Amino acid sequence: MDFPLAKRLAPLLFCLSLASGIAGAAEFESETCTIEDEYSDLTGTDVLRAAKEGHATAQFSLAWNYESGSEGFKQDETKATQWYQKAAEQGHVCAQFNLAHAYENGTGIEIDEEKSFYWYTQSAKQGDSDAQYNLAVSYEEGTGTKQDYAQALVWYRKSADQGDPDAQFEVGNFYAKGYSVKADPKEARKWYEKAATQGHEAAFDALEAMD
Template sequence: MRHAFPALLALLLGTSLNLAAAEFEANPCDLQDAYSSLEGQEMVEAAEDGHVSAQYNLALSYDEGNDGFEQDAVKAAEWYAKAAEQGHACAQYNLAVGYERGLGLDVDLGQAAYWYQQAAKQGDSDAQYNLAVCYEEGSGVEQDYSQALYWYRKSAAQGDADAQFELGNFYRVGKGLASDLKQARQWYRKAAEQDHEGAATALEELDEEADGSSAQES
């Protein structure tokens, strides 16, 4: 699966990730209130008083090690959990990643799938994609291609190129549905238009297969 706590996984893997955890296509958790702009001790006090936007921002501060807070995966996970339990979609997503990757938490794929689902239901396209992967692979949930398709469609409809590519794969091989190369092309094309290399390669392969079939028929 992709994505994780924005700064911590980048340090673990040495890769370039999306460092803005709240920047999702659907933006379901762009919560601006009297507590969302607090910093330092005021943010801590608001978080301790149960204000969800402060809890999430405090989690991010521990996650990324900024705003004067030392990076601490355990504390980040604790505050993501508090915000997640209050329905904060981005906190739910990051908590899921924490359970999946073991960032400040013991690995628990069942909990990862649960929290991906909570965020996915609120329209988070990254959570929808990761939940689809859970169902496709049977990670933390019983393998279910129909559910994988459902959540890939949700994510793809929001323009997620990886989800569009996976839909193309499902249609190409007939995973959980009848094979449909026309639909496969359609989804590969959508992903390729967003510079998805795998989708571009898949389109080339389909063209080569079609040319080969035509040559044999002639």
């Protein structure tokens, strides 16, 4: 998926097993995230100059250009990650997400689960629903942090409240199986229905299983 000012990649599909335990935890996902300001549309030497001057949006744009090999920049994942880092340190929410993703996958930098967790946390605290979802997965699986189902549910719920259907499905799973909360089929159904309304196939299956 191509997007000039966006988080990387299309959403990854997932399905949490309802058979037993947490072993079938959901996968990480990512969505677009566009921030616009006076530096958003700069290209070529203009974006490079603005990035070097310390403008976070330009740094993010430059990072994306290096990552995608666009706007006349040769693809270079290492340089991309370096510029994401600069923007992330200035609080750029999308750069924080992409930096977390880079640390998670070893894109232009060595894999570091703890740093990935840290940057997902920073982005999630700024209200990014996809970062909130990914942070929930980190807590659920114990990736880069101690496994904590209660915190996983907290962050799934934050993302679900913003309308993310995958997160809504996960909240339904937690209530269906009683992960960190008392099992509540009625509450589970409510969240499955929210996800199903948005076309989430696994949510449809979960609802059918409850009938």
